[in-house]
Amino acid sequence: MTNTIYLDNNATTKIDEDVLAAMLPYFTTYYGNPSSMHTFGGQIGKVVRQARSQVASLLGAEESEIVFTSCGTEGDNAAILAALKAQPKKKHIITTEVEHPAILNLCRRLERDGYTVTYLSVNSKGQIDFDELEASLTGNTAVVSVMYANNETGVIFPIEQIGQIVKEYGALFHVDAVQAVGKIPLDMKTSTIDLLTLSGHKIHAPKGIGALYVRKGVRFRPLLIGGHQERGRRGGTENVAGIVALGKAAELAQQHLGSIGREKILRDKLEQGILAAIPNTAVNGDPDNRLPNTSNIGFKFIEGEAILLSLDEYGICASSGSACSSGSLEPSHVLRALGLPYSVLHGSIRFSLSRYTTETEIDRVLEVLPGVIDRLRELSPFNSDDADWLQEQEQAVLAR
Amino acid sequence: MWDYTDKVMEHFHNPRNQGKITEKQEGEEIVTGQVGSIACGDALKLHLKIDEETQTIKDATFQTFGCASAIASSSALTELLKGRKVDEAMKLTNKEIAESLGGLPEEKMHCSVMGQEALEAAIYTYKGIPLDDHEEDEGNLICRCFGISDTKIKRIIRENSLTTAEQVTNYVKAGGGCSSCLPDIDDLIEEITTEQETATVEQEKSVEAATEVWTNRDSSSVETSTTTQTTKTLTNLQKITLIQQVIDTEIRPILAEDGGDMELFDVVGDVVKVILKGACSGCASSTETLKLAIEATLQDRVLSTLTVESV
Known part of the structure; x- marks a missing residue:
């Protein structure tokens, strides 16, 4: 293992x-x-x-x-x-x-x-x-x-x-x-x-x-x-x-509490590394008023459970607000309350660090995550020039 | 964490036939079926390459937005489809998709349903049946959270013999959101149970009637003991009699309204050969539409394994 x-x-x-x-x-x-x-x-x-x-x-x-x-x-x-x-x-x-x-x-x-x-x-x-x-x-x-x-x-x-x-x-x-x-x-x-x-x-x-x-x-x-x-x-x-x-x-x-800044430095390294390496990603929530250990990132066009199970292959544990990983078939009420579009909401992943988290671990995540996201986006129908139907559906659902 | 089979995980990590189909030879057609919803968190685009002469699916690929089991179901579906005749493929059920993966968790059965629906959409497109007329777009909206109509819920209840609203949620998500439509789903289950009970009684009655008609024609060759036994399995003759009856009393009157008509030519095994007449014998696509409609009626009223061929 x-x-x-x-x-x-x-x-x-x-x-x-x-x-x-x-x-x-x-x-x-x-x-x-x-x-x-x-x-x-x-x-x-x-x-x-x-x-x-x-x-x-x-x-x-x-x-x-x-x-x-x-x-x-x-x-x-x-x-x-x-x-x-x-x-x-x-x-x-x-x-x-x-x-x-x-x-x-x-x-x-x-x-x-x-x-x-x-x-x-x-x-x-x-x-x-x-x-x-x-x-x-x-x-x-x-x-x-x-x-x-x-x-x-x-x-x-x-x-x-x-x-x-x-x-x-x-x-x-x-x-x-x-x-x-x-x-x-x-x-x-x-x-x-x-x-x-x-x-x-x-x-x-x-x-x-x-x-x-x-x-x-x-x-x-x-x-x-x-x-x-x-x-x-x-x-x-x-x-x-x-x-x-x-x-x-x-x-x-x-x-x-005095050294919590170290967690923040690692969290920021992870977050900035992800945003720099992977297009169509964004931080969910309020970047200026956040716990120093938490990062919630939306990976557009793919689904959270698939990301989690892919990361799991590398021994990386995170969590997702997606419907499929919740067991209730409902996406996260928190992310919905933020008014996030469904194409972001379903692909949102939470990384939460602790005082045991090491820089080597963060580096490893940054090493494998782009490949995981790439592979799933390759599989996604959004990865096509005629993906408008999905966007239209999103609008229709929001209107309802 | 979900209890996925090794096969699901294997298809998830190494999906077969992903992407689009771009190349085709002469005599081949590429069609796409797309289903799902971004709100639900899953969507599937299924691409088929069909050999027009042999009516065979030569290639099948997919693009899926969804969880591990949605990706695995799509991958498994493309494997099941390759080499199948179009008409055979049409009969593929979501159950077969799930079974080919060694099963799916109940809560994830909707992933296999999505596969079956994309397939249907692709074949409808191929046959030129407008998707707008797809029965499921009509009907009353039951689940507002996921936008699912009563027509679709009823079909899933029938096909999978579901008995509880919770099962329906697991198969099509309906009721899985705010859960306010669960009582409505209960009502639909009740409706179908009653309908099926009545249908069984009616089928028994029509078999009896068919046997009677036949008995009157030549009473010497029928033994009363077989009559009682055949309420479940039809003899070939009873089957033909019933088919003729349904064609005469249910199908022909509808065709007549549009200036069309048909005739039963022969029944070989489960293949019903018919001759389309009048306005029906026009363009190829309308023939195809008609054939499917007749098939559906006969499957519903006589035997679910029947197929129709126009001669």
Whole structure:
């Protein structure tokens, strides 16, 4: 098998070796339950506290403001539902049309339960319009949920500016920061954010652990009702090994924030190399307001799954917003929201780097990608002088 | 990740017959069939080189915009087509394309459907049948997301014996977008199931009627026991009787409206030989159109394996 070149870090990341080393003893030697009334279990409480402190430090928050969860989806669900329960008379939610399904599908469900949801549109760069936000906000708005950075395009929303507007209307402000944590410095002390979701496996911790930041003073009712764990904010015996891992991963992420520029340099090298070598390609999203590790590139006239499977032959891992690779037969809702033409949208590929990405790997991608794209374009009916029918179809569909 | 067979991946990485056909000899014709939609994320251009005298496909090539299975399906289709007679090629189904690749994931069956449709479009073009009259362009729009009509959905349900809306989505994408048309697709499935049940009953009835007609003519040579057995398999005589009946009661009245007529000349195996008369015996393309229409009616009403030849 060829060496894997992993450029799909917005999907999940490799567990850091230090993180793994930190968590392993809690599977083997220290398997006690932190709630137990004996030293064997009770000593575990200390490491959970330490992990909480490490996560709080990464966010510039207090330890008591951190609730451990099982994943980003749980964090998002718990936050929105808690915000609604805290203000039972308010029946309106505002979010954007480019959110993660954990928010979008929850909102659709809530619409069936009698809530009204406003899905803010985005422009071609993936940014929302403040006027639309302001016009949507009313005294009936319980919560505004906006992602910090988009998982597909890496586009960063101006969170604090949005938060300022939200606060004027007295709504709670939730931010899904799953992609932003560890890539953008965050400081909850000076922020307008009330609730913030993060996930472990995006920052080199294992899958199955996440956290929710709940600003002091916010009335939070649990999603999982059970024991007294997490001060009654999440029932269920703690995932101790996961919590320890998340703590260590948060500590390492904080250290790494200072050198995140290296990822950006490699990302830019990849992106500029692709744009220079391959015609009819363009960067999707907002090039000036993006995560430093993410590049979403549209390769016109070909289909994303075919690109991914071709790259796979070289051990290169990336992802695509195309319909065929999604399993749902629908192309990415994020790229559609940007208003991209179908001929670009279906051939869009996301490359997402991590601190483990090397220059040699980027060079290898730049070496093989032009050939892959060439081969598929050779196969494409767009590669012909009478390809107008496809363009016409695109227009017809858009008109419909 | 999709569970593609090795054969799909092999065709994807080493596609056969890609590109256009540029050269032809005298007596050969090049035609193209194009289907698909950029919105759906797949489109196929199929090029055929046909020997006019032998009516044989001498070469087949493709250009495909789509995923790995769309490319593999197109590649496999061109391999299946080379050397086939045009009329035989017309009978190729999407199932055969998928089977030649060792199968496709359910969600990717629409890739094989696209191949079959491009083939149909190419042959229609060759035979001079205007594509605008293609029945699927008419009908009611059911799936607005992917622009798919009820006519097309019904055909796919019939051809693949589909029983759920989810299967329809996997085959033609209809319902795979906003999913608001799923109840409509349920209705179409219901409609076809009812239709097929009625058709079975009717076919049984007409076979009985045919046998009766025949029995009345010469009752001594028919044993009652065979009558009950033949409700599923027609004897040659029953087949001919039924064909004659359908021609007289269903086809000739329609032809008469345009000043045409026809006569059953002979039935050899599954080949129905007919003589076209009156206004029908004009130009070659109208003969071809007519032949296909008669064939479709007979296949539908009598036996799906029947072909029609004009003598």
